Amino acid sequence: AQTVTQSQPEMSVQEAETVTLSCTYDTSESDYYLFWYKQPPSRQMILVIRQEAYKQQNATENRFSVNFQKAAKSFSLKISDSQLGDAAMYFCASAGSGNTGKLIFGQGTTLQVKP
Amino acid sequence: EPEVTQTPSHQVTQMGQEVILRCVPISNHLYFYWYRQILGQKVEFLVSFYNNEISEKSEIFDDQFSVERPDGSNFTLKIRSTKLEDSAMYFCASTGGRVGDTQYFGPGTRLTVL
Numbered sequence: 368a369q370t371v372t373q374s375q376p377e378m379s380v381q382e383a384e385t386v387t388l389s390c391t392y393d394t395s396e397s398d399y400y401l402f403w404y405k406q407p408p409s410r411q412m413i414l415v416i417r418q419e420a421y422k423q424q425n426a427t428e429n430r431f432s433v434n435f436q437k438a439a440k441s442f443s444l445k446i447s448d449s450q451l452g453d454a455a456m457y458f459c460a461s462a463g464s465g466n467t468g469k470l471i472f473g474q475g476t477t478l479q480v481k482p
Numbered sequence: 483e484p485e486v487t488q489t490p491s492h493q494v495t496q497m498g499q500e501v502i503l504r505c506v507p508i509s510n511h512l513y514f515y516w517y518r519q520i521l522g523q524k525v526e527f528l529v530s531f532y533n534n535e536i537s538e539k540s541e542i543f544d545d546q547f548s549v550e551r552p553d554g555s556n557f558t559l560k561i562r563s564t565k566l567e568d569s570a571m572y573f574c575a576s577t578g579g580r581v582g583d584t585q586y587f588g589p590g591t592r593l594t595v596l
Contacts, residue, residue: 400582410571412525412587419582458525467530467538468513468581474524 369394369461373473380449381481387434388444388476390459398464401435401442406456406475415457418442446478454480484508486588488574494594498563503591505557505574514557515575515585516549518542525573531557564595 370393380386392401403415418426418435425433430450434443446453459473487506495501507514516528529539529549536549548560557576561568571592575585 398582402584404587409589410519410592411589412573412575414584414586417584460525462582462585464580464582467532468577468583468585469515469527469530469538470517470525470575470585471527472525 369396369399369463369471371459371461371471371473373459373476375476376474377477377479379479379481380446382449382451384449385445385447386449386478388446388457388459388478390442390444390473392440392442392459392461392473394440394461394463396463400462400464401433402460402462402470403431403433403442403444404458404460404472405453406458408455412458416444449480451480451482454478486574486576486586488572488588488591490591491589492592492594494596495564497566497595501561501564501593503559503561503572503574503593505559505588506555507557507574507576508578508586509555511576511578511586513537513577513581513583513585514551515577516559517573517575517587518570519573519590520570528559528572561593564593566595569593569595 399420401418405413430447456475460470514531519525571590574588577583577585
């Protein structure tokens with residue numbers, strides 16, 4: 368079974384600063400994928416970043432990057448130069464390759480960005 | 483850019499009534515999913531659908547739920563007899579050629595059961 372844990376219910380960051388959101392996961396799959404999704408107040412789920420577990424290199428998307436530590440089963444999201452529009456709920460999720468690709472989500476972290 | 487669409491955006495129904503939530507996935511996608519999110523909680527997997535059949539369902543997806551892909555574009559979730567605890571946001575998602583590809587989510591349908 369897959370589990371995803373986000374231990375920070377809420378985080379805050381000053382505009383233009385950097386913040387890191389934590390995520391740990393557990394899976395029996397040998398090949399899997401990890402994701403961060405952003406959910407603004409509109410509740411739309413928006414992909415932030417995707418990581419393939421077999422790739423050593425950490426994924427990056429503009430101001431967003433991950434620190435993927437496979438042995439520790441850790442997948443944290445770093446947001447650089449935080450902007451007011453980054454304020455949202457962030458969900459970490461995993462998907463195995465051996466099943467249907469269903470996403471298992473963590474509990475979410477609410478990020479507040481202070482001007 | 484192609485997107486997943488869902489209708490209605492908000493559905494209010496009486497307990498015991500049937501509801502159908504509709505989704506139009508991205509046109510060349512092959513895998514389809516329904517998730518739900520009770521207010522303030524995490525997103526939970528309900529069901530996945532591939533090759534015109536259910537490929538996996540969660541324990542939430544009991545006999546009151548069903549899914550259909552009646553034509554080449556629509557993907558529906560039916561709840562036969564709604565309960566108060568079915569009140570949630572329901573998201574449809576689709577992905578392209580293989581599991582592990584990015585799932586693209588629709589904007590969701592907020593279901594309120596009175």
